[in-house]
Amino acid sequence: MLVPVHQSLPREPELLTHREDEVELEPFYDEDEYDYELSEEEAKAVRRKKLWRRVRRTTYVALGLMLLAPVVAFAIAYQVVEVPNPEEVAAGQSKVISIRYSDGSEMARIALGDANRTLVEYEDIPDSIKHAVFAAEDPTFESNLGFDMRAIARAVWYQATGRSSGGSGLTQQYVKEATDQSDATLTRKFNEMVAAYKMSEQQEKPDILTAYLNTVYFGRGAYGVKTAAKAYFGIDDLQQVTPSQAAVLAGMIQSPSRSEEQAYVEERWNYVMDQQLRFNWIDSAYRQAETLPERVSVGEQSGLSGPRLHIRKQVLDEMARVGWDQEKVQKIGVTVHTTIDPKMQQSAEDAVAEVLNGQPPDLRTSLSAVDPASGAVRAYYAGSDGVGQDYARDTIQEAGSSFKPFDLVAALQNGKGLGSTYDGRSPKSFDIGTDEPLVIRNASDPRNTCGERCPVRKAMEMSLNTVFYEMVLEIGTQPVADAAFAAGIPRTVQLTGRPEDKLLVNKETGGAPNIGIALGGGEAQVRPFDMASAYATFAARGVHHEPFFVSKITKDDGEAIYQHVDVSRVAFDSDPVKSQDIADNVTEALKPVLKHSKIECAGGRDCAGKTGTHELPDDASQNSKAWMVGYTPTLSASVWIGKDAGNVALQDADGDPIFGSGLPGQIWKKFMDNALAGTESGKFPKAKPMGQYENPRPVVTTTKSTNPSRDREPEPDEDNNSSAPPTSSTTTPTTTRPPRPCTGLVCPTTPTTTPTSDEEEPGGPGNNIRPPGGG
Structure with a gap:
């Protein structure tokens, strides 16, 4: 007889002295309690029952621990933590x-x-x-x-x-x-x-x-x-x-x-x-x-005032970027070692004060100086009012002709050389796919002395727009932008109160910039500080060092809690030797510019650099920004002058237009001479020739061409070692002047012919017909 599955009769009463453990009755017994073989379905049911029983028990335990653990942890933490006084x-x-x-x-x-x-x-x-x-x-x-x-x-x-x-x-x-x-x-x-x-x-x-x-x-x-x-x-x-x-x-x-x-x-x-x-x-x-309440000027307990408050802000901002903001360091007490050289900083302030003394009070300027060997910022003048606008790192401006060295970098990367020739005559028409040809004019060389086979090195010295415009049309605008980025111009900047700006890109498409970049106009907008850093890459022979203000931070006991680490890279080519050669060739082209502009460094010190202006869109005779950027083997500096109003006429105390070789050039020269006085006068290394390096033999031209096509490169047997410019035309030069002002880079092509003015731009030859965009 088999034991029934379900118990039908009640159990007999148990003696008080004999109690057995009560067990839970299950619908099925375990398999080993059967003395007969379970069916397959019954065995599955038993296994499912045992599995779910384990799952339930595990879940109950887990839930209990989940509820209990935080309570226990909270209780323990409550006893351990202390409320700060x-x-x-x-x-x-x-x-x-x-x-x-x-x-x-x-x-x-x-x-x-x-x-x-x-x-x-x-x-x-x-x-x-x-x-x-x-x-x-x-x-x-x-x-x-x-x-x-x-x-x-x-x-x-x-x-x-x-x-x-x-x-x-x-x-x-x-x-x-x-x-x-x-x-x-x-x-x-x-x-x-x-x-x-x-x-x-x-x-x-x-x-x-x-x-x-x-x-x-x-x-x-x-x-x-x-x-x-x-x-x-x-x-x-x-x-x-x-x-x-x-x-x-x-x-x-x-x-x-x-x-x-x-x-x-x-x-x-x-x-x-x-x-x-x-x-x-x-x-x-x-x-x-209610409107936003006016705040008082920044309270200053440090003893700094005027332009040096801008240095203080740059130092504190950089500290925050490396994880040591003011709030944090005030709790431990630190000494912040900066890169600012006191002599050079004083030289910067003195140069600005002396040159701008008596000039219109609405002129704004900045001066930034960087050590090419390390990226250390040696002097920083971002404005006379230290709590006002920072004109070095918090503004972007059209660079004008000071952008042309990046044109040259791109050309050298594409196989050109300082002796490569382009038509340097002015005015010159270019067919760029618009309804009317584009007319480009030079701001200097009114008699077209450089001629139709003008070497690049001479075009740089005289800042001939027709040459650089044609050059960039040939090699493209993106290589120029890439050269600027490689030199140290950042791809994006964050200005106060503005969304992040992408630099040197087409504002409409986000792609390659427009052709105006060739002359430093249009989308060739940069921060003045970054130009000093980018030119420092030329001085460092093709190696770019990220600029910095803070060298180290130490605690009271002298322990360093932060130490600057050089962030550098080979700039212009993956091959360090070629990058060096490109930088040296740019320096070779920029050395004569300072003599041409009459702002050479004192004592015969080796200097190189480039002036620049950006003219008013509706008045080619007036400038709205003026630049001088240059360097020695040991120091690179940029000077910018403009106005808060932006595109308005930039005039000096005599009412004359301000050019790069004028007030900016004078500030730059005075600063460099004083800042470097008493230091070793280094020399630039001799450039290794790249591409067509030597100038062609001089030729005589008797007519002036406005043909937009490229003139051919000289054959090898046409080269010589002379760096003299071609002889000038034997005919009386004339200029073609449009009957209405140029707008942007496009000038009308219906000309009237008038004799060229002999008026010179301050610091060098020029005329009263200037290119749209940059100068």
Whole structure:
């Protein structure tokens, strides 16, 4: 008889002294309890039952651990973490930052001092500041447990998906500030959350808010709201801070390093004002009536003023880029060793002051000087007002003829040489596929002395536009842009208040730039600082070194926490020797330019460089920008002059147009002579010939051609070693002048003929007919 599967009769009562363990009855017994063989379906059912039983038990255990583990971890962390003391935190934020010149002498000290670290009481904080800070950072502060679970969950999700996010309420932000922990990890977030909860349990909300506002960083070197009110608005009494001004202060908490970016300040102010309106802390009438409050000039405790404040900003910005921003280093105290040479910096300031003395006050200028061997910035003059516009690194301008060396680099890369010839006569018509031929005119050589077979080296010396225009038409505009990038012009720049700019590209298509780049017009827009860096690549014989301001950062005990590492590359060719040859050939072409422009370096020192102007679009007789960029074997410098208004006439005190060889050239020469006085006078190496290197034999021309086609290269037997220009025409030269002004690069082709003026551009021969775009 088989034992029934299901028990039908109740069990007999058990004796109290004899109890067996009760077992759960299952619909089926285990396979080994059967004394008969189970069917296949019954065996499967038994296995499924056992499998799911294990799964359920494992799940219960896992869920239990998941629920219990955070509780245990939270409990342990609660006992371990400590709530930072606000007074101790404030004391740790007052360390000194010493900024030094390259010779070790002190440039500036950034020391907040006791006066700037006055701690406020809760009663001193007006509602305008409280509400603005709540609106900007933590609207639920007064009711939450020290953290916002929704914000935490969002931060966890962003972390898991590789993005970054805030997620911290005011209490957590205080803990982060006090513990100086900023690593983007879930562990740090968890510890912050526990500490914030503990702080909320132990302290009242007013105490937490007071601690936060006494220690948070607002930018402008200001820790704490009292310091910030003084730094931004010159206000000592917090009760005088308006809701609108408070919105500026609160808006800076998120990214205090951007406190001087006008567009960002306005964006954050609008956000905080809108948040205050949303939570009924201001009314709509106030919101509509208010505009962005005016801020006072940057408070300066370092002793710097004028143009050297721009150096301070560049140093602090570079420190932030390498992971040592002002907020961080003020907590440990550091010495920042810069590359600025005090003698050269003084020479730059003196040169600008002397040359521009008595000139129109609306002229703006910059001077940047770079060591070619390392990229170290030796002098930096970005404007006379250190809290105003930076005219060296925060503006882009048409480079004019100072861009022509990059034309030459591209030509050398394409097999041309300094002796290659092009038609140097002016005016000259070019068929570029437009309805009317394009007419290009030279700003110098009115008698067409270089002729129809003009060597490139002579065209560079005289800055003949027809030659470089024809050259770039032949080799293409993209190789020119690539040569500029290789030399050191960045592909993109970020200017204050503007989206990222792509340089030297067609603004409509994003492709190769237009032909105007040949003469440094149109899309040949660059930062003046970058031109000094790019020309330094020529001086360094084809090796580009990334420019830098900070050589190292050390702690008080001398330990280096940051050391600059040279970032360099071979510029013009993958073969270092060829890159060197290209740079040397460019230098060979640029050496005669300074003598031609009458701005040679003193004492016979080897110098090379190029002047440049950008003319007004609607008046070819006036310039809107003027340049001089040049170098010795040990120093490269660029000088730019323009106006805030942009494309307006650039005139000197006598009302005459300003050319590159004029005021910019005089500033450059005075700076170079004084900065390098007493230093060894190095020599440029002799260039190794590339392509057609020697000039052709002089020829006599009797007529002037406007044929747009290329003249043939001279045959080898036509070459000689003479560098003299071709003899001039035997006929009286004339110029072809359009009946209406040129627009852009296109000039009408219906000419009238008039005798050429003998008027000379300052510093060299010229005429009163100038090319559209660059000069």
